[in-house]
Amino acid sequence: MVDMGAGVGYLAEALLDRMGPTGALDLVEPDPRSLEAVQARCGKDVRVRILQASAVHVPSIADQSADRVVLSLVLCCLVDKAGALDETWRILRPGGLALVTYPERRWRLSAQKASLRVSPELWDRLVVRHPWRLLSSSRQRLIRRQLIQKPEPAS
Numbered sequence: 606m607v608d609m610g611a612g613v614g615y616l617a618e619a620l621l622d623r624m625g626p627t628g629a630l631d632l633v634e635p636d637p638r639s640l641e642a643v644q645a646r647c648g649k650d651v652r653v654r655i656l657q658a659s660a661v662h663v664p665s666i667a668d669q670s671a672d673r674v675v676l677s678l679v680l681c682c683l684v685d686k687a688g689a690l691d692e693t694w695r696i697l698r699p700g701g702l703a704l705v706t707y708p709e710r711r712w713r714l715s716a717q718k719a720s721l722r723v724s725p726e727l728w729d730r731l732v733v734r735h736p737w738r739l740l741s742s743s744r745q746r747l748i749r750r751q752l753i754q755k756p757e758p759a760s
Contacts, residue, residue: 607631607671607696609660609689610679613642620675621652628652631666635659661688663696671696674703678748680723680731681707687731694735697755702740709749723749 606624608616611632620630632647633656634640640657647653656665660679674693680686693703707723723731728751732739737753744750 606673606675607633607663607666608675608677609633609663609693610676610682611639611643612636613639614646616675616677617643617647617653621647621650624652626652629654631656631663631671633658633660633663633666659683661685661692663692666696668695669698672698672701674701676703676705678706678708680705686723686727687734690731691734694737694755699755699757701755703737703753703755705751705753706748708747709744 606620606628608620608630611617611634614632617630617632621628624630629652630650631654632643634643635658637657640655643655648655656663658665660676660683674697676689676693680689683689690705697703709723728749732751732753736756738756740752740754742749742751
């Protein structure tokens with residue numbers, strides 16, 4: 606499992622609980638200060654690998670090696686949103702799942718902040734780049750949740 610943009614590791618414990626004792630969790634985060642907090646929070650767990658990298662380019666994760674990827678409140682922080690979904694596609698195994706969450710803003714934003722927004726139209730343009738299968742889409746308060754799957758190859 607991979608948490609892209611892990612921040613201070615807020616989701617790490619819950620992800621580790623879901624994985625069980627034999628899973629592996631890669632926590633990807635570009636900010637060194639956040640990585641220090643991640644290290645303090647879960648760096649002693651042998652199932653955890655902490656990687657300083659952007660969600661757009663994580664060369665230390667092999668192609669098609671992850672069964673699950675979490676991008677929780679990450680796309681809204683990236684200029685290269687397509688790059689993050691391309692990288693997710695690259696590292697996911699066929700049949701793998703990606704959970705993507707982002708704020709669904711309905712109010713006007715400055716031009717600078719508008720580039721960070723994930724509108725429904727932008728989401729549609731992002732997911733059409735690969736043949737993602739949409740499994741669910743929901744909204745809770747202002748957060749949109751998308752569960753997408755990389756399909757198995759046709760036999």
